[in-house]
Amino acid sequence: MRYHLSTLALAAACGWLAPVAPAPAQVPASAPAAPGLNLMPVPAQWQSAPGALRLDRGFSIGFAAPAAPRLYAGATRLLRRLDGRTQLFFTEGMPATGPRPGATLRIEVGRVGALTSGEDESYTLRVDDAGIVLRAATDLGALHGLETLLQLTSSDADGYYFPYIDIRDTPRFVWRGLMLDVARHFMPVEVITRNIDAMAAVKMNVLHLHLTDNQGFRIESKTFPKLHQFSNGEYFTHADIGKIVAYAAERGIRVVPEFDVPTHATSWLAGYPELGSRPGERYVPWTAFGVADPVLDPTRDSTYRFLDRFFAEVLPLFPDEYVHIGGDENRDGKDWRENPAIQAFMKKNGIADNHALQAYFNRRLLKSTDRQRRKIIGWEEILNPGLPSSALVQIWLDKASLFKTTGMGYSALMSKGFYIDLMHPVAEHYLADPVLPEGKDLPPEQLRRILGGEATMWSEMVNAQNVDSRIWPVTAAIAERLWSPAHVRDLDDMYRRLEPTSARLEELGLTHLSSRDVIARSMAGAAGDPAPLHVLLDVAAPLKGRGRNQNHDVHFVTSPLSGFADAANRDPRDARRFNESMRRYLAGGAGAERDRLRAMLALWIANDARMPALVGASPQLAPVAVLSQRLKALAETALALLDTGSADALDGAARERADAAIAAARLPAAGTELQVVDAVAQLLASRAPAAGR
Amino acid sequence: MRYHLSTLALAAACGWLAPVAPAPAQVPASAPAAPGLNLMPVPAQWQSAPGALRLDRGFSIGFAAPAAPRLYAGATRLLRRLDGRTQLFFTEGMPATGPRPGATLRIEVGRVGALTSGEDESYTLRVDDAGIVLRAATDLGALHGLETLLQLTSSDADGYYFPYIDIRDTPRFVWRGLMLDVARHFMPVEVITRNIDAMAAVKMNVLHLHLTDNQGFRIESKTFPKLHQFSNGEYFTHADIGKIVAYAAERGIRVVPEFDVPTHATSWLAGYPELGSRPGERYVPWTAFGVADPVLDPTRDSTYRFLDRFFAEVLPLFPDEYVHIGGDENRDGKDWRENPAIQAFMKKNGIADNHALQAYFNRRLLKSTDRQRRKIIGWEEILNPGLPSSALVQIWLDKASLFKTTGMGYSALMSKGFYIDLMHPVAEHYLADPVLPEGKDLPPEQLRRILGGEATMWSEMVNAQNVDSRIWPVTAAIAERLWSPAHVRDLDDMYRRLEPTSARLEELGLTHLSSRDVIARSMAGAAGDPAPLHVLLDVAAPLKGRGRNQNHDVHFVTSPLSGFADAANRDPRDARRFNESMRRYLAGGAGAERDRLRAMLALWIANDARMPALVGASPQLAPVAVLSQRLKALAETALALLDTGSADALDGAARERADAAIAAARLPAAGTELQVVDAVAQLLASRAPAAGR
Secondary structure (H helix, E strand, O other), rough: OOHHHHHHHHHHHHHOOOOOOOOOHHHHHHOOOOOOOOOOOOOOOEEEEEEEEEOOOOOOEEOOOOOOOOHHHHHHHHHHHHHHOOOOOOOOOOOOOOOOEEEEEEEEEEEEEOOOOOOOEEEEEEEEEEEEEEEEEEEHHHHHHHHHHHHHHHHEEEEOOOOOOOOEEEOOOOEEEEEEEEOOOOHHHHHHHHHHHHHHHHHOOOEEEEEEEEEEEEEEOOOOEEEEEHOOOEEEHHHHHHHHHHHHOOOOOOOEEOOOOOOOHHHHHHHHHEOOOOOOOOOOOOOOOOOOOOOOOOOHHHHHHHHHHHHHHHHHOOOOOOOOOOOOOOOOOOHHHOOHHHHHHHOOOOOOOHHHHHHHHHHHHHHHHHOOOOOOOOEEHHOOOOOOOOOOEEEOOHHHHHHHHHHOOEEEEEEEOOHHOOOHHHHHHHOOOOOOOOOOOOOOHHOOOOOEEEEEEEOOOOOOOOOOHHHHHHHHHHHHHHOOOOOOHHHHHHHHHHHHHHHHHHHHOOOOOHHHHHHHHHHHHHOOOOHHHHHOOOOEEOOOOOOHHHHHHHHHHOOOOOHHHHHHOOOHHHHHHHHHHHHHOOOOOHHHHHHHHHHHHHHHHHHHOHHHHHHHHHHHHHHHHHHHHHHHHHHHHHHHHHHHHHHOOHHHHHHHHHHHHHHHHHOOEEEEEEOOHHHHHHHHHHHHOOOOO | OOOOOOHHHHHHHHHHOOOOOOOOOOOOOOOOOOOOOOOOOOEEEEEEEEEEOOOOOOOOOEEEEOOOOOHHHHHHHHHHHHHHHHHHHHOOOOOOOOOOOOEEEEEEEOOOOOOOOOOOOEEEEEEEOOOOEEEEHHHHHHHHHHHHHHHEEEEEEEEEEEEEEEEEOOOOOOEEEEEEEEEOOOOOHHHHHHHHHHHHHHHOEEEEEEEEOOOOOOOHHHHHHOHOOOOOOOOOOOHHHHHHHHHHHHHEEEEEEEEEOOOOOOOOOOHHHEEEOOOOOOOOOOOOOOOOOOOEEOOOHHHHHHHHHHHHHHHHHOOEEEEEEEOOOOOHHHHHHHHHHHHHHHHHHHOOOOOHHHHHHHHHHHHHHHHOOOOEEEEEOOOOOOOOOOOOOEEEEOHHHHHHHHHOEEEEEEEEOOOOOHHHHHHHHHHHHOOOOOOOOHHHHHHHEEEEEEEEEOOOOOOOOOOHHOOOOHHHHHHHHHHHOOOOOOOOHHHHHHHHHHHHHHHHHOOOOOHHHHHHHHHHHOOOOHHHHHHHHHOOOEEOOHHOOOOOOOOOOOOOOOHHHHOOOOOOOOHHHHHHHHHHHHHHOOOOHHHHHHHHHHHHHHOOOOOOHHHHHOOOHHHHHHHHHHHHHHHHHHHHHHHHHHHHOOOOOHHHHHHHHHHHHHHOOOOOOOOOOOOOHHHHHHHHOOOOO
């Protein structure tokens, strides 16, 4: 029985259970972090022991002292979730409210935690023959411990159990956030609340709501009702916000609102065009995507009076210490350039350029946020002279900015590397360390100013139906990046743990897995069998980046988001399996690998035969049939290569056909790309030694 | 080209497009109602023509006159849903607000309809080479027509189209409701709203919310906050109710609240025990199910003052003309019997028995509902002397009561036959005509007092996760019973149309199909493959009636509802297919039927081999494995019978084994019953002539 060594070393280096653990100063060797366990994020320290605590219907919970409401509610949820996943029908429907001698799980908590950046979130969790003991300085730490316990649930033929273990856990970064864009496509309250539950399950602690943008103003204003009324219909009422903030707080999560100014501002101007920089313009909320010109007029006092009254109304709804003011992508400044009054104002006040004008805007805006006793956050473009030292800068463009910003004394958040809307593989986001390796030599005080990061879920190409599938499970991997020690970066182990982590999220009402079924059934039509679509969805991923809407001329806010690419996802399962098998096969793997490859290739070929009937009944599937045909041709090529065992054995014409099949399979279709083409290309290039059939 | 004849005859008899069509006076011969079309409910009259209007991305909508907001919103939803299911990416994201020359769909509406019982809901819809024209006297009728148009969406290899058709439609009954019990298990706002969308899709018009019961008080009271605070946690705020009522009204649906008094009242008494009939009692909301004793004290003035203030607070939230006061199941009256003060009061006031005491209570309660200008509804037990003629009686125990009640001059709703929580097959509910055959000779004025009916979704055994799967698609069949002409009662045709109707509901966010996937994944565990569970779920149905909680000692409000029986559903698909094949086979069907039967039997046998591994990883599946073994034994029996072709060919021991396999297969397991046992028993009993292998 011994502590995981590299972790121990790290803990010694960092100061154990410090409320704010500074980031480690170097990248340790990557190592499987929690062999056999499905914990995500991996705890800072853990130690296994032989033995297990068997679960039965007598499972019970007690508290050393009367439980505060938030923790009691969390313990009740644990009871319900554990009972649901084991079907044991616990005798006790509710935990005890105070001590219960002999309770299976005993919880000892010091105090109620404050929902502020840097609060103590540590906990210890011990499962042994005396039962389960969870200890934490604050109820926030205890809530994290409850999630860890749920992740420990295991089973064998004899039943359900928790393995004996001793965990001492604390986060690497204090700010572990998810930004959700509810402006491009509105996300109803239940989307927010279920994602809050999922965030809590992976120990995230900040929900950043991007509430306004060119396409919509998503919060009710009683002071300026034309803000929400003139803006694309759907918005959160004050009651909705109250519900969201309370729901989040009950799970230890802060809610930071973003009101994007002075750009991304069309929806402010639809009802109040006098705030805009183009006098007489009749603004309507954008239905397209991209970067728009409309921008607030920073030269008029009335603009600031408006914003001051607006903030006075809405900021009290959000108790958090921060408000996010956006400030991004004022790229061209066209409306400022073309407004003579603004140009005159700049000249008169010695404001050299748009950059300086935005700095001027921010300085004046700060009076309003100060009055509401809020610190500000902004995207990295807000880094201008005069930015107060309390401001927090969110980096999205350039990792070097992170070091520059924190070097200037500002605290910062990292979002570069965490743009999950771009549909890159989980591995990329997982390995995007906010600090390392570039920051390995930063002084500790600068490291401490890197508070953490946020996954950003922009919503141009998602709606309430499939947004969960874009956020999860990738955000669990980002949560681990922000919570676990930096050396926890083994990709295979991460992917191994990601599947059960993802599966467990369904018990919270997440639709990240079921939305694919729903869309596939819709695509197949009422009479069609969606099974062939699932075979394809297991190997195709949506185009990365802005690939599906390259020239902003395909997708608008009213466009459907229930097609093949909307059901497809990053890291499709069978593609990962195929590529892994191919890697092993090409590395000299046994015949079993070849059999596995053959089985998958045969499946894809057979599947293509089922497509014509499906397309006949559901004509929208024509582009999917093209994808299927290309996959079939690719599979036939791969099968031939596996059978001959060597590309050398192909004659020129066959080689040409193989090249053509591979080239065709690389073409996008139905908004997606096949994720198995490189593996076949490597097979072709491998000159693998021939093997008997 | 001709009108459907029996429908024409009916229309002539009933008065065409009368706002309130009296029920037909006899049961016409059952006939396929809409061959080839998937309309549900079937329109009153329709006429097909050769030809189709092809859909393309130029699809557009215009209005003869500026559209009222409700209809405009409905047309916008049609645009979005049609675009989503066809993936055509319509050029126009929004309908025109007024006339648009050449619009694909042109809508002509007389006036905004009132949300009252008996409002004109008729419409006509014509698709021909001039496009689509929808006409209605009210926007409520037009909304129904939009749903019909969506149901007409068809496709072939050339694309999507609407078939040419001429529809004239009006409902048979004016009251087509769904009662949802949000008291036993709370249902969040989004469950309500998505079910409202589904109700609208099948032309239902009343949502009846059962807001209070022994287990919970599910609406906020500002006057008496201990009502919601002392009662199981979850409840609707006033803002929630406002959202629900507005959402429903925008879809042409009324919301009728139920406050169940004087019984089913424990949750009133938890915070305000002084309202109860047992002085000094400390009431807590029930966590069990069944009929409870706690009952309001009808002898004290303070009870009525309390209710009067409560109604004055909450009824304004519900604009409907009716309020439901419950009144059911005051069976034993124990707490009244055992209270000397109540007994003395009865003696003094000449109140003979509990029945008379409840009548007294109702008469006094009416003063409060009158003051709020609401008519009352109650369950059939409220039929007592003194009930005002404006009261509406909801029948649930006894169909004969319907005729008695309406014979006395009261209007009534039928719920007997529509208890969908009991998990009976769709066919039973579909054939439960509120009037016929018993009421075929009723005088027209009495027939008119039968306003319609309500499906009742009691929530002892459902929660937010799977409630949709209990309501849908069965409620679509009930909606047809209440809308379509009485002669529309062909079971095969109903089941044929039910599948596409059910599939389309997913586009509204309903989880009635996906919840099964979710539960199956949870049961299989993160590492397990849920596929074998789906094979079993396709042949097993939950125990009917109260079978899963016979003695009220298994399920409590905190018990899990994510097990096998919660994923299973009435009318499992493969069981229906198997039974139909067996019927045809036993009727002398060709060898193809036998092959079909054999394939299914082989699937069940092979599936059982996959269970041990699954149970090993997920011990909760042990009872499901028992079910699987029994299904396997049953399938082996059936295969042997199919191979020998005759039970006579079995020797005594084989016959005994067959009987045993069938008897075992009839036993419940995992809260379900196999739905294919009768078919095998019929095969055994059939003495079918031997056929070659």
